[in-house]
Amino acid sequence: METIAESFQEDDYVDSDYLKKLNEREKVSSTAYPSGVAIPHTMKFEAKRTGLMILKPVNQVEWDRIKVKLIIGLAVNKDDSHMFNKIFPRIIELVAEPYNIQYLSGTNTRNEFIDRLIELMVRDNYFPE
Numbered sequence: 370m371e372t373i374a375e376s377f378q379e380d381d382y383v384d385s386d387y388l389k390k391l392n393e394r395e396k397v398s399s400t401a402y403p404s405g406v407a408i409p410h411t412m413k414f415e416a417k418r419t420g421l422m423i424l425k426p427v428n429q430v431e432w433d434r435i436k437v438k439l440i441i442g443l444a445v446n447k448d449d450s451h452m453f454n455k456i457f458p459r460i461i462e463l464v465a466e467p468y469n470i471q472y473l474s475g476t477n478t479r480n481e482f483i484d485r486l487i488e489l490m491v492r493d494n495y496f497p498e
Contacts, residue, residue, distance in 0.1 A: 373442035416444035
């Protein structure tokens with residue numbers, strides 16, 4: 370969580386209280402999924418800019434008693450909330466399946482990860498337009 374907050378702050382995506390807000394959200398309910406992914410985010414869309422951060426730990430991380438091998442940090446600006454609300458349900462649907470997490474975490478480069486994520490996002494004609 371600290372790594373995510375610090376990186377987003379360094380690049381001016383969020384304010385200095387972002388870590389506090391991540392922790393507040395985590396207290397409400399864990400952002401870790403049994404499939405092996407965590408998606409930490411705040412409860413409100415209050416980032417300065419929208420950003421997505423992918424962390425692939427060398428070793429699995431214990432996150433609320435779940436072993437996580439992929440972390441997707443989110444910062445969402447309110448002006449982008451409509452787009453977030455469109456793609457977030459699909460992301461949740463995909464990360465619920467362990468084989469999708471295995472597929473995504475098997476990447477070695479940023480571009481390979483993005484290509485695989487896009488491939489999964491549009492699979493089954495989910496975004497037809």
